[in-house]
Amino acid sequence: MHVENAQSNRLRQRLHSAKQVYAATAKLAVRNILRQKFRTGMTLAAIMFGVVSLVLAGGFVADIFIQLGETIIHSQTGHLQLFKQDFLEKGSRYPERFLIEKPEEIASKIAAHPEVDAVMGRMYFAGLLNNGRRDLPIIGEGVEPNKEARLGSLLKIVEGQQLRDQDTDGVLVGQGVAHSLGLKPGDSVTLVMNAAEGAMNTLDFRVVGIFQSFSKEFDARAVRIPLAATQELMQTKGANQLVVALHRTEDTDKMLARLGAEFSGTSFDLRSWRTLSDFYDKSVQLYDAQFGVLRLIILVMVLLSVTNSVNMSVFERQGEFGTMQALGNRHRDIVRLIIVECTILGLVGALLGALLGMLLALVISTIGISMPPPPNANIGYTAFIRIVPATVIGAFFVGFIATVLASVYPAFKVSRIPVVDALRQNV
Template identity: 40%
Template sequence: MIKLAARNLLRHRKRTATAVAAIAFGVVCVALIGGFFQHIYEGFAEAIIRGQTGHVQIFSSGYNEGGFRHPDRFNLGDTSALVKSLESRPEVASVMSRLSLQGLMSNGAADLPVVIEGGEPGKEASLSSYVRVRAGRTLEDGDDFAAVVGRGLAESLRLDVGRRTTLLASTGGGAINTIDVTVVGIFETYSQDYDARAVKVPLKVLQQLFGADVATSVVVELVQTGQTSTFLKSVDSDLRQAGLERRSWRELADFYEKTVELYDGQYRVLRVIVIVLLFLSVANAVGMSMYERTPEFATMMSLGTRRRRVAAQVFLEVILLALVGAIVGVVLAVLLAQLISWIGIDMPPGPNSTLGYTGKIILSFRLCFEAVLIGLCAGALSSVPALRRILKLDISDGLRQAI
């Protein structure tokens, strides 16, 4: 039956080409749309990880409930042993300590509340590949009393590179302490809110302001983002025994899941629209072909071929047609994805962001399989009207149609 179905398709080449083109077009649309959204998801995730959070952050137990307001009660103390232990794991790329405080920044004429982050400049530079330096430079290991500030904060306080400014925060003992720093750079991330209130200084400088050589978190950078779940499972028990808690980048940026959910809804709607258009196109092509072949089917039945066998033959032809169209569509989608990714798609900044980006198409095996499955399902559904016509066909009427 497969050989006969293939011969029938080759016998009607124009109609076959039309149906194959319709299915291939639908498969290409579904695959490229899915690949575009996949790039958005991965790009957004990397922007979060390599712009702010890292893959995993480790805190003292209870820090996420009240530690940011009271870092003196929920700090990690000396983190050297924890950092050394984590760095020995093969999936870990780097580990760094951070100290985060709430405070004020003053330019001499105005004060603004800020979040002051103290980090290890060398390690932070390797992690922060999605942080764009708008002016000046990033922090370096040899810096002393230097700072980089978010673009929004710099605009609010009218700060330029080289400007001296004052940071004010509470010490571990509850007193107020100040320190003067020089702005060496202005940075920009995916988050406009973060840029409007963030200032980064070397860890040793912020520890001097706080009055203690402590850290509030340990940030872990993994070799691959996909290793996050495996890493968390492997360290959970040890962290609980040590009285520590951890947060993955997904937990630290809960808006990521909400964004993905929003885009997934849009993708589902677009996919349904493409499927409906694909079904209508293929059903029209298949219906016209089956109508023209009605005398052929009537002749087969008059010679003793059962209706179900004729219907099965037609269904096999449509499935084979859909399979060819789906394969052609996937091949075209892969080629177009590479071409589009090479050219790039200039995208405007997203919500709450000032950074545009270059869109690409990322096709995975799952997306290609889903596209092929959609093509096959559309082909199978489009054969239903034709099969009903065959099963209800009056043989004499079918034979008269040939006259």
Template identity: 40%
Template sequence: MLKPAVALNHFRTAWRNVVRQVSRSRAALIAIAFGVVAMILAAGFIDWNLRFGRDNTILSQLGHLQVMRPGFTEYGRADPYGYLLPEMKPAEKAALEGLPGYRVSAPRLLISGLASSGDTTLSFIGEGVDPAAESSLSAALRFPQGRNLQTGDHKAAIVGQGLALNLGVRVGDTLVLISNTGNGGISAVEAEVVGLFESITKAYDDAALRIPIDLARELMRTEGEHLRLVLLDKTENVPVADRQLRAALPSDRYEVVPWWQLADFYNKTEALFSKQVGFIYLVISIIIVLAITNTMTMMVMERISEIGTMMALGTRQRDIRIMFLLEGTILGGLGALIGIVAGVLLALLISAIGIPMPPGPIMSWPYEAGILLTADNILTAAGVALLTTVLASAYPAWKASRQEIVNALRARI
């Protein structure tokens, strides 16, 4: 192991060599910094889109947690009356409201049937919701026309933009909703359209509507709810809240499902994007390795006489290797630092301007993207650049240490 004084001397020598080789060092620093900037921007862009999709999914459809009857996700749609939630006991409500970061919870009653306006009748899926909680639970819904449900609404409805277009309804029109009841009969209610909404999922907007839960219960001629949605202050609190709520609620009465188990499209998109980021990192790492290997090799070739002189004066092969590895490490560290500063500034600038994006594969509206800066992405980019630079310096360092003293002293650049 090197003594501190010896290590410091090696570092000073390596630093002087990096500063002395201005043109070579500059080329290496540009390559490393460019790689770090590219990794920060690429990962940040993908993370921004994933965060955008995650938040819109949570705040328009799923909430952070859903409490339901066991087996509801598999069989509840086929037997909606058999999977109504039991009334929560005071201790169970207290456990739910005591979750870390708890904001609000609200019931949902799933409905389906026929929606009629004039001569047009179409099938629909829908939800009975608590209007008082919708401003929080459905904060990501867009309303091209009208508004969301509000406290005091009873015979009101918000309709997905695609379904409204197919029905030919606008804000202020009246819909007749028809559904089967639990005893096999038919029930109907009227609702005034107060808003047309767009969520992140166009297929949902083409078939869905929402009405106050009291009106939904009247339509289905039942009491109760299928789901209880829970919204937290931060998505990062979901794993802890999920474990805590599962432990507090009896498993024979309740099943707790976190949002990611219900967001199939998001999960597949995240897996795809993660592989893309990994491939981008691989390509950039190869570029850095090639650039640094070339730079360090040229440094060795230009300094053969110097290496021969050092070895003739008693410098060991190990010290030669350490010197060149330190030069690579210094280049990697400086390049990573420059890349971090440039990448962060570029990310902030790009996010301030915005990146116009067309509608995604499941969306109906365009949006402006940005670059999400996270400590993980920045440190990963810097770490990859530094590691690849050190690895790329290994061969030139070995080559420098294997020079024959006599031949090295004869060399002329």
């Protein structure tokens, strides 16, 4: 019992002694930092530059992902799509073979979920659009106009107006189609296509508007007509797809899992907008790779800048460290002092950098950054800097860890200088 008490007392004494040592080291480190104002300012500037760069770059890339995703959702795909199995692989050639019978009943079932904003049917077709002078091969969508107008909030109407439910003979044409056929709102066109049974069918339409979407290729061949007109041309009451629009994009994965369970074991396939948009996934992979390289470059810059600053500071203080060793301090005490100094600098610099980065992000976002159209796109956009907690925390730790790592080599190097050589620096 007495042995255990003695060991416990010795352990407490050691812990108390260690606390005193680190408290004294931290106090001395703070004094040294405040004493060397120029070196401290240079080191803090290097750390803050790296952290601010990471916060701004990460927020910019996050905004690209969000805006690109919302553009794809609200101009083309919706959040979720339900269709017959194999429709994606074969439906573009034979859409009449992949029809959903009684789409209204299924749409009502999906719309009963509180997360769902709207469910709309679509039917796809291919045909010829004739303006009285020439034909143009087109791909068409039969849509529910009022619902699509709500979903397609990022589908820009450059001339005329949006297609509405009452426009039973109206057609909305892509900008490329309008340019190829010389169309303007009010013009009459004839749509020629094959019905589901293979018979040729035609119907006259009036151009109500010209749209511009995210994709040039889509605009060059696409037209939209009311779903009822498409069903009349195709001589069917079905639909190829049910497009689900949600109140919040964040609910996509949850609703994909829930509806996937409901339609499990049926002939239907359910996909999210990310699966349907190969362009988005490739863009995310590209920007992730670029941001990873940028993060590595900034980490190396911070390491080199801080290492240079710490090296200069440490070797200018050789005489000081020689005096400390002459007074009985050991090599590890010198190493500890330098690392503690850089740890404090890293904490302060990374914290100030994170705060400054968030402040700059807010200021820049109030103004916006005018961006040109992305590749294969028509529409430019205004970019912002998003404050992403994970990015800010990651930038903080990059700045902090880089500073601590940068101090290790100079600390060990200067601690190994013989006392006599170090003391000569005081002469």
